[in-house]
Amino acid sequence: xxxxxxxxxxxxxxxxxxxxxxxxxxxxxxxxxxxxxxxxxxxxxxxxxxxxxxxxxxxxxxxxxxxxxxxxxxxxxxxxxxxxxxxxxxxxxxxxxxxxxxxxxxxxxxxxxxxxxxxxxxxxxxxxxxxxxxxxxxxxxxxxxxxxxxxxxxxxxxxxxxxxxxxxxxxxxxxxxxxxxxxxxx
Amino acid sequence: xxxxxxxxxxxxxxxxxxxxxxxxxxxxxxxxxxxxxxxxxxxxxxxxxxxxxxxxxxxxxxxxxxxxxxxxxxxxxxxxxxxxxxxxxxxxxxxxxxxxxxxxxxxxxxxxxxxxxxxxxxxxxxxxxxxxxxxxxxxxxxxxxxxxxxxxxxxxxxxxxxxxxxxxxxxxxxxxxxxxxxxxxxxxxxxxxxxxxxxxxxxxxxxxxxxxxx
Numbered sequence: 001x002x003x004x005x006x007x008x009x010x011x012x013x014x015x016x017x018x019x020x021x022x023x024x025x026x027x028x029x030x031x032x033x034x035x036x037x038x039x040x041x042x043x044x045x046x047x048x049x050x051x052x053x054x055x056x057x058x059x060x061x062x063x064x065x066x067x068x069x070x071x072x073x074x075x076x077x078x079x080x081x082x083x084x085x086x087x088x089x090x091x092x093x094x095x096x097x098x099x100x101x102x103x104x105x106x107x108x109x110x111x112x113x114x115x116x117x118x119x120x121x122x123x124x125x126x127x128x129x130x131x132x133x134x135x136x137x138x139x140x141x142x143x144x145x146x147x148x149x150x151x152x153x154x155x156x157x158x159x160x161x162x163x164x165x166x167x168x169x170x171x172x173x174x175x176x177x178x179x180x181x182x183x184x185x186x
Numbered sequence: 187x188x189x190x191x192x193x194x195x196x197x198x199x200x201x202x203x204x205x206x207x208x209x210x211x212x213x214x215x216x217x218x219x220x221x222x223x224x225x226x227x228x229x230x231x232x233x234x235x236x237x238x239x240x241x242x243x244x245x246x247x248x249x250x251x252x253x254x255x256x257x258x259x260x261x262x263x264x265x266x267x268x269x270x271x272x273x274x275x276x277x278x279x280x281x282x283x284x285x286x287x288x289x290x291x292x293x294x295x296x297x298x299x300x301x302x303x304x305x306x307x308x309x310x311x312x313x314x315x316x317x318x319x320x321x322x323x324x325x326x327x328x329x330x331x332x333x334x335x336x337x338x339x340x341x342x343x344x345x346x347x348x349x350x351x352x353x354x355x356x357x358x359x360x361x362x363x364x365x366x367x368x369x370x371x372x373x374x375x376x377x378x379x380x381x382x383x384x385x386x387x388x389x390x391x392x393x394x395x396x397x398x399x400x
Contacts, residue, residue, distance in 0.1 A: 042391050043286035049384060053400060055383050057187040064379065074380060102386045102397050113385055119363045122242050122252075123341055127378050142234045142343075150234050155311050156358055157257055157321045162376075165283070171257060171358045172375060181358040184345040186232040186263065 021179075046102040052098050053164040056084070059092035061174055074118035081115075126154050128182045129173050139182065149185040156181035193250070197212055229270055229278055233344035238362065240339055241390045243332040251365035254341065254372035255325035257358040259309050260288045262317070263347025265355035268295055269328050269362070272338040279336060284326040293323065300327040303398070304372050309357075321356075341391070372399050 060083075063070055072086070075080035081096075088096035099108050100116065107114045125141035131152070132138035144150050156179045162170045172179020234338035243250065258265045268283025284301035285293040305323040332339075341362060347353035359376040366374070366383070373397065375381050386399035 039391065046390060046397075049397060049400065053382070053384070057377070058383070060380075080382065100384045100386065100397075102384060115354065115385060116382045117366055117385050118380055118382055119366070119374040119377075120361040121378060122238060122364070123360055123377075124238055125236075125255075125378075126360060127374075129378075139234070142236050145229075145231055145235065147231045147232045147235055150232075153356060155260075155313070156356075157307070157309055159189070159307055160306070164381075174378070181257075181259075181356045181396070182234065182343065183354055184232055184234065184265075184343065184355050185352060185354045186345040186347045186349065 025134075048101040052100065055093060056087075056098060057164040058168070059087045061168065062092050063087060063090070065175060074120060077109075077112050077115045080118055127171055128180050142182075151183055152180040153183040154178065154180055195226070199365045201268070219236075229281070229342055229344065232346070233342050235270075235340040235342045238341060239274070240332040240336065243330050243339065245364075246331050247329065248368055249364075250329050250331045251370070252328045252330060252362060253325055253330055253365055253370070253373040254283065254360075254362050255304065256343070256360040256374070257321050257323050257376070258286055259311075259319050259321045259356040260286050260347075261314070261319055261354050262288050262353055263345065263353035264288065265357070266295065266344045266346045267326065267357075268310070268322060268342045268344065269326070269330070270340050270342050271330075271336045272340070273335055273386075274337050280300065281342075282326055282328045282330070283342070284324045286322055286324050290322065290382060294326070298326040298328050300371070301325065302372075304395075308342065321358075322374075323359070323376075327371075366398060371399070372396070374399055 072083035074083060084093065084098065085096045087093040099105070103114050109115050123141075125139065128139055128142075130140040132140045137151070138144070139150075139152060157170065157171050158179065159171075160166075164170065167175065169176060169179060171181070195232045243252075252269075254267060254269050256267045258267060261348040264285060264287040266283055266285040268281050270281040270283075271279045274280045281296040282298035285295060285297065286303070286347055287293075290303070290306070292302055301320050302325060304392065306320050309321045311317065311319055330339075335364050343357045343360065345353065345355045347355065361373060363374060367387075369387060374383050384400060386397035389396050
């Protein structure tokens with residue numbers, strides 16, 4: 001082996017070493033990027049879920065505003081789907097096929113546990129917005145025990161962070177300003 | 187075994203013990219300790235109630251779990267949210283619920299399986315300037331199936347403050363809902379009628395409320 005060959009070989013070795021360093025550094029960067037990618041995707045899904053829930057809940061509230069006695073059957077998947085179809089047909093909802101992005105798309109709608117669920121409030125007038133028509137000093141659906149000082153209070157928790165969509169006014173008068181809470185004095 | 191490896195082993199043992207203790211402390215800190223009281227509270231005064239038809243509670247265990255929740259501001263006193271059953275003649279048979287003090291301390295009442303705070307936020311009431319009031323969304327997890335000996339069931343909202351000084355408490359956004367399944371730990375988002383929810387019970391990215399609670 002002459003001097004020229006030796007120089008060529010040592011250059012090859014240096015090139016290999018550089019390549020190795022690049023691969024290692026690239027691998028480390030890729031490993032650091034991978035979880036971030038996962039986090040980004042999950043965050044996108046969460047934002048999308050927020051947006052979808054907002055749309056659906058606003059559509060339900062709009063429907064109830066225009067037809068207070070609307071009582072969809074939300075006890076099962078078929079009933080929920082029918083309600084969403086109706087809301088889409090009546091243009092309260094842009095599309096009926098709104099999905100929960102946190103559920104894998106291949107599982108969505110394949111069983112009850114992979115479709116929207118419904119939670120119904122068994123109690124009534126739970127935000128104390130209605131008075132008793134027979135006596136405006138009473139609160140509809142609620143009875144005062146003897147020796148109880150209780151009345152609605154126009155100061156209530158009006159906190160936008162509670163709302164499912166802008167201007168919902170969740171603990172006040174639905175989709176309007178103002179509202180009330182129940183104050184009990186002892 | 188030489189002295190050095192014995193030293194290493196004991197160091198490892200101490201480390202493991204420390205880790206176990208740390209995990210226990212963190213777990214205890216996460217789950218705020220609660221007092222638990224029997225259903226001996228008096229349900230007579232400073233309260234409003236709503237009767238709930240017993241037909242709502244026909245499901246047997248394990249499908250008989252309900253969540254009673256509500257936004258409560260105890261002011262400088264204390265307030266209680268309870269589910270009370272009555273036998274004939276208006277006699278209290280049993281009760282389950284949750285009581286909250288102005289300090290934020292929660293007391294689990296009666297046959298409730300669990301009770302706690304789902305969320306809290308500061309509240310400024312214009313009639314009480316400068317007071318550091320908070321609204322708490324408190325809840326109780328209640329297993330209940332109607333029985334012929336039970337004639338009536340009520341939701342009770344009560345001001346349980348001490349009678350030494352006049353005190354106001356506020357209630358809003360009360361919800362009585364059937365649990366989605368046995369693993370549900372918290373109430374779902376409040377709505378006066380009902381809500382559609384995510385079927386996912388996993389925690390969010392930040393470890394916040396699970397998707398079904400949104």
